[in-house]
Amino acid sequence: MAAEIVSxxxxxxxxxxxxxxxxxxxxxxWSSLWPKLGAVLVALVxxxxxxxxxxxxxxxxxxxxxxxxxxxxxxQHPNFYAAIGVTLRxxxxxxxxxxxxxxxxxxxVARIKLLRRAVGSLLVGLQSMPSIVWxxxxxxxxxxxxxxxxxxxxMGAAPAIAAGLLTGMDHVHPQxxxxxxxxxxxxxxxxxxxxxxxxxxxxxxGLKQGWAFAWRSLMSAxxxxxxxxxxxxxxxxxxARNLPDTQQLVVLMLVIFVIxxxxxxxFGAFDRAIRxxxxxxxxx
Amino acid sequence: xxxxxxxxxxxxxRVDRLSVAFPHDNQLLLALDGTSFEVMRGEFxxxxxxxxxxxxxxxxxLAGLDRPSAGRAHVHGRVAMIFQExxxxxxxxxxxxxxxALELRGIKAPERRALAYELLARVHxxxxxxxxxxxxxxxxxxRVALARALAQDADVLLLDEPFAxxxxxxxxxxxxxxxxxxxxxxxxxxxxxxxAREAVRLGDRVLVFTSSPGRVAHEVHVDLPRPRSLDSPxxxxxxxxxxxxxKHEITNGR
Numbered sequence: 112m113a114a115e116i117v118s119x120x121x122x123x124x125x126x127x128x129x130x131x132x133x134x135x136x137x138x139x140x141w142s143s144l145w146p147k148l149g150a151v152l153v154a155l156v157x158x159x160x161x162x163x164x165x166x167x168x169x170x171x172x173x174x175x176x177x178x179x180x181x182x183x184x185x186x187q188h189p190n191f192y193a194a195i196g197v198t199l200r201x202x203x204x205x206x207x208x209x210x211x212x213x214x215x216x217x218x219x220v221a222r223i224k225l226l227r228r229a230v231g232s233l234l235v236g237l238q239s240m241p242s243i244v245w246x247x248x249x250x251x252x253x254x255x256x257x258x259x260x261x262x263x264x265x266m267g268a269a270p271a272i273a274a275g276l277l278t279g280m281d282h283v284h285p286q287x288x289x290x291x292x293x294x295x296x297x298x299x300x301x302x303x304x305x306x307x308x309x310x311x312x313x314x315x316x317g318l319k320q321g322w323a324f325a326w327r328s329l330m331s332a333x334x335x336x337x338x339x340x341x342x343x344x345x346x347x348x349x350x351a352r353n354l355p356d357t358q359q360l361v362v363l364m365l366v367i368f369v370i371x372x373x374x375x376x377x378f379g380a381f382d383r384a385i386r387x388x389x390x391x392x393x394x395x
Numbered sequence: 396x397x398x399x400x401x402x403x404x405x406x407x408x409r410v411d412r413l414s415v416a417f418p419h420d421n422q423l424l425l426a427l428d429g430t431s432f433e434v435m436r437g438e439f440x441x442x443x444x445x446x447x448x449x450x451x452x453x454x455x456x457l458a459g460l461d462r463p464s465a466g467r468a469h470v471h472g473r474v475a476m477i478f479q480e481x482x483x484x485x486x487x488x489x490x491x492x493x494x495x496a497l498e499l500r501g502i503k504a505p506e507r508r509a510l511a512y513e514l515l516a517r518v519h520x521x522x523x524x525x526x527x528x529x530x531x532x533x534x535x536x537x538r539v540a541l542a543r544a545l546a547q548d549a550d551v552l553l554l555d556e557p558f559a560x561x562x563x564x565x566x567x568x569x570x571x572x573x574x575x576x577x578x579x580x581x582x583x584x585x586x587x588x589x590x591a592r593e594a595v596r597l598g599d600r601v602l603v604f605t606s607s608p609g610r611v612a613h614e615v616h617v618d619l620p621r622p623r624s625l626d627s628p629x630x631x632x633x634x635x636x637x638x639x640x641x642k643h644e645i646t647n648g649r
Contacts, residue, residue, distance in 0.1 A: 286482045293458050293476040294547060295499045304495060308486050389485045390529025 173358045181358040182365065190342060195366065198333065198344040201257075205264025206325045212265065213272030213321065218302070220273070221280050234274050242267035242324065243331040256336040260329065267328030268321035275317015279310030312385050319378035326371055404471075407436045407551050407583035408457060412466035414608075415452050426452040428608035429466060436471075436550075439577055439584045441598030443591055443637060445645050449609025450587040454553045457585070472550025475543075479556045481536035483528040489515060489539045490524040496546035514542040518572060534565030538572070545576065552577075554586045558593070567625065570596055574622060591637040595630050596623050603637060605644045613640050 155175045162174040169177070185191045220227045220234070245266045249259035283306050291305035307314075333345020344363055351359040413430050416423040426449040434440045444450050455461040456468050458476045483492045493511035502510065515524050518538040528536055537557055544552055554573075558566040574597065577584050588594050594601045595617050603613040615637060619629055 286478065286480060287484065289460055290476075290478070290482045290484075292460060293474070294496050294543075300499070304499070305484065308484065311486070385486075388527060390527060 171357060173361060178358055178361045178365070182362045185359070185362055191347075194342045194344050194347050195370075197342060198329065199370070201260055201333075201343070202264065202325060202329050205261045205329065206268050206322060208261065209265045209268035209321060209325060210272055210318065213269040213317070214276060216269070217273040217276035217280070220277060221306075231277075234270055234277070237266070238270040238274055240266075242328040243335075246332055246335060256341075260332045260336065263328045263332045264325045268325035271321040271324050272314075272317045275320060276310060276314045279313025279317070280306055282313065283309040312382065312389075315378060315382050315385060319375065319382070322374055322378065323371075326374070330367060405435055406433055406469075407438065407471055408434045408585070409469045410453070410457075410466075411468070413453070413456065413463050413468050414465040415449065415456060415461060416464045425608035427456075428610050430604075430610040431466075432602060432611050432614075434551075434583060434585060436583055437581045439574075439586070439597060439599045441594035441601045442585065442587045442604060443589065443594045443601055443641065444587075444604030444609060445606045445641060446589060448604040448606045450589075450604055451555050453609070454555050454585070454587055457551075458553055470551055473547060474551045474553060475545075475547040475549035476553040476555065477537070477540050477544050477557045479559050481528070481533075481540040483536055483539055483543075485528050488525045488527055489520060489531065489542075492528070492539055493542050493546045496543045500547060511542075511546065514545050515539070517545065517576065518542045532565070533561050534569060537561065537565075537569060541569075541572065541576070545580070549582070551583045551585065554584065556588055557586075559588070559590070566593075570625070571622065573597065591634040591641065592625055592630065594637065595619075595634045596625050601637060603640050603644070605647075612644055613637075 158175050162169065162172055166172070173181075216230075216234075220230055242263050242265075246259055246263050249262040250256065253259050253262070287305055287309055288301065291301050296304050330345055333343050334349055336345075344367060348360065348363045351357070351363060410430060410432050413427055414425065415427040416425050418424070428449075430449075430453070442450050442453065452461060454476065456463055457470055458474050483489075484495065487495060490508065490511045493514050494507045497507045497510055498504075512524055515521065515538075518541050520535065520538050520542065523531065523535060528539070531539065540557070558569050561569065570593070573584075576582070584597075586594070586597055591601075595615075598617055601615040601617060602611050603615065604610065605612040615633065617633060619627070619633070623630055
């Protein structure tokens, strides 16, 4: 009896937040999935209705069924994968450079007060500037479309990543910094052990937004350099328009959409994992 | 000269005409006004004062977090500090928080884990090593903070109202815990509180601070045998006289 009370007391003292997904199996998965599937279904139905209304001929606006059939055909073509591969490689390369550059810029601006006064507001301006406007200049300067594409992706993503990390570092609770300092952390050690881990949620937010900007910029750039021989999603989109091959066009749009959603949900999962670790109720 | 040096070796910390002022609304606000006192090695000293008496400022100066405007504060040896909030790093486990203190002290990785578990056992947290701060109660968090402070292998432990936010039972248990650790490790402790009973429960000596600006107004030696009970009548008498003093200081300050 006494032992039982003790064990109850012990367990009462700890409030263990259990993530909602830990308790739900297939039924839980279904309950989170069906609203999304329902939305897709509604979109497909509206699309089909518009096509059936005869507003435009089927050759100009293909229905969902013919697009899906076309997709299964495309999926058997190596060229289709080559195009996606080229685009993803460009995205990864430009985004990777942007992540490193954004991180370094944020660190420098955080550490050097004068630099913050000088660059802080410029960063915000750069963030709201559509990065595709860098493209003509980059083409002239680099004389290569690959390099110019990288520049556009970089200029799209880096400011958002830097701004995200900078905001995160600005909002670290001052008490945590005091604790770090009393433990003997200073200079870069304080950043490594306290400031950067504390800013991680904001950094992930910046990385996520940076990805969205990078992906948009990349699509714009690929549409503009479609003249080159290199295959890519943007180039295929452009050639589908020129043919015109609207089924292919819509298939490519779907691919672009799905890649965006998948990568965005990876960031979402990362963000939830952090929130759960921190006990911020990230089980939604 | 030799005598002076010998004297200072017995001291764990020495505060000499210390003043601290902060800019506030275009004027300087005096938090500490030329206060002086000394703490001997191994002594447990409590500082009581109303809010605004510069108690926290005093600790921040001793911990090197704030700078004195005038006068000096000497601490012999290393300092560790515990705050009212446990301020554990939320991305680390209980053991991880302790390990970070060990790492910053220069302990090599292979030894850190075992040492952290040992320290958590000292504050009775066996089985909670891998919990994250949000999974721990307020009292448990302060235990981790205590283990983390011990991990710093400090000579002087500064505590800034560490148990003010805890329920009575947790606070009682942590008083015992702190007293035991202080005895075992012969730490020097400077404990800031606004609770006179708590000060008399724990301290060899209680320094009573005046309100804004802060200064030591009065000093009480507590000769009651340890361990003391918060509910003992002897303790209540001493605490009562300190509370009277505090009220007097506050009304005088106005």
